[in-house]
Every structure is written in C-alpha cells, then in structure tokens.
Amino acid sequence: MRDATRGIGAMVATCVxxxxxxxxxxxxxxxxxxxxxxxxxxWSLVFFGGILLGQGRLGEAFALLARHPGEVALAAVMISANWFLFIFSVQSGHTLEASLGYYIFPLVAVALGVLVFHERLSRGQGIAVALATAAVGVLTFGLGVAPWIALTLAGTFGIYGLLKKRIAAGPVVSVTAEVLLLAPLAAGWLWAVHLGHASEADRAGGWFGTGWKVSLLLAFSGVMTAVPLMLFSYASRRIGLATLGLVQYLNPTLQFLCAVTVFAAPFTGWHAIAFGLIWSALALYSLEALRQDRAARRRPARVGTSGTVT
Structure with missing residues (x-):
C-alpha cells in the first residue's frame, strides 16, 4: 500500500x-x-506521557514549556475551552450547532490568517468567507440569537491552530505540554467534586468509581483524544494539505448526521439555508485549494545563471 493511500486511510479513521x-x-x-x-x-496526560516516557522523550514536553510558556499556556486555554464546549453542546442538545462550528472552522482560520499574518485572500476564498458570514447572519436572524456555540468552537480551534504554528513541536509533545499545565486544575476540580458530592440518589459530581461502566468510559476519554491525534499526525506527513482539508470535512458531516438522525435535533428552514450556504462556501474553498495546489505542482523550478536548479 502506497504512503498516500495509508495517509488517506488514517485521515478517514481520524475523522470517523x-x-x-x-x-x-x-x-x-x-x-x-x-x-x-x-x-x-x-487521562490524556497519562496516555501521552506514557508514550513519551516509553520513547525516552518526556523531557521534550518540559523543554517546550520552558521555551514557550506563554504560547503553550494560551494553547492549553484554547483547546480546553474547545473540548469543554463540545462536551457541553452534546450533553445539552446542541450537537447540530457544534457541527456548524467545525464546518466554519476552515473559513475562520482563513480569516484569522488575514487578520494576524496579513495573508491575502484569493477571490474564491473571499467569496467563501462571505458566504460563511451570511450563513451566520441567516441563523442569527432566523433563530433570534447568534450561534455562539458554533462561533466559539470555530474561534477557539482557529486560535489554537495559529498558536501551533508558533510552537515548533510535534503534536504529541505539544499536547502533552498543554495537558501538563492543565492537569493540576483538573486534579483539583476532581478532588473537590469527589470530596463534596451529593448523595447517591442525587449525585451532582464525583462519578468515577461509582460503577465500572462510567469509570471505564471516563478513562477511555484519554484514548479518544490521543488515537485520532496520532492518526492525524501520521496522515499529515503522507498526503497534501488540499487532500487533508477535503477529507477533514468528514468530521463535521458525521457530527451533523449524528445530530439529525440519532439525536433528532430540530432542523428548521433557517438551518437548511445556513447549512446550504456553508456547504457552498466549503465547496468553493475546496476547489480554490485544489486549484492552488495544482498550480504549485506545475510551477517550474527556477534555474540559476549557472544552469543549476534553485
């Protein structure tokens, strides 16, 4: 099996x-x-820390913290906010809005690139961002409230991606550094809820250890976090960015299908218009990405005055 085929397979598994x-x-x-x-x-720290410890690379996470304390701390805040909001959206019946957030994310990332790095948008990218903005406007007008969950998910993940560009480290090392910073807060919160939980009949917190099923599910959250991240890292080294971006839309599409078919989330006419605009924007954005990728591949190498390729 060729590397590209393995990479696409890994990316599909990640998105599933x-x-x-x-x-x-x-x-x-x-x-x-x-x-x-x-x-x-x-549990992510246990999983990632165990991998790095087994490879003799755990010190890299501490070294990264020493080199980029501010960036790592802000990245930790962004990813924890993103994780929390996704968990909250599923538990509170807003999975449809969460899927919208991950659809919007690539276009938010493009907009952040313009604002932060002063990148220039192509005409197609500009229209795609405008369509996404119109979709948010349609939902805000139709439902009477802005889709804050979607916007915050897309925004936190977009800022997280920008910070990752400034941190020269692989995903396992960088995420380990982030959860190292968050671990004391997480441990303190769990200690508090287990110490002061309500009665068994009206339990407000402290669920770990109350039953084998819930305990295993909570521990499994580390695997749920680590495995797709490692698969994504594997895929990103074997397939082009355009292909990576296209396959990545499988993620919010499956979220959308779960919301509508499994959770029976209400899908109004306003949702239909907004998602139609988003899908159109992503189609345009994807075509533009493929066009730029092909143009880069066809661009001839520059030849120096000595006749050597530069």
Missing amino acids: IWGTSALYYREVAEVPPLEVLSHRTL
Missing part, C-alpha cells in the same frame, strides 16, 4: 472517530461537562 465522538459523550451525559473535561485532561 472525531465525527462520532458525540455518541461517546452522550453515554456520559449524566456526568457534568467540567468533570468529563477534567478526566479527559488527566
């Missing part, structure tokens, strides 16, 4: 895990979102 993760978080719906987030943080 991400896209169906709402089914997992619905299984722990009785556990408060902040408690689920705390377990996800600690």
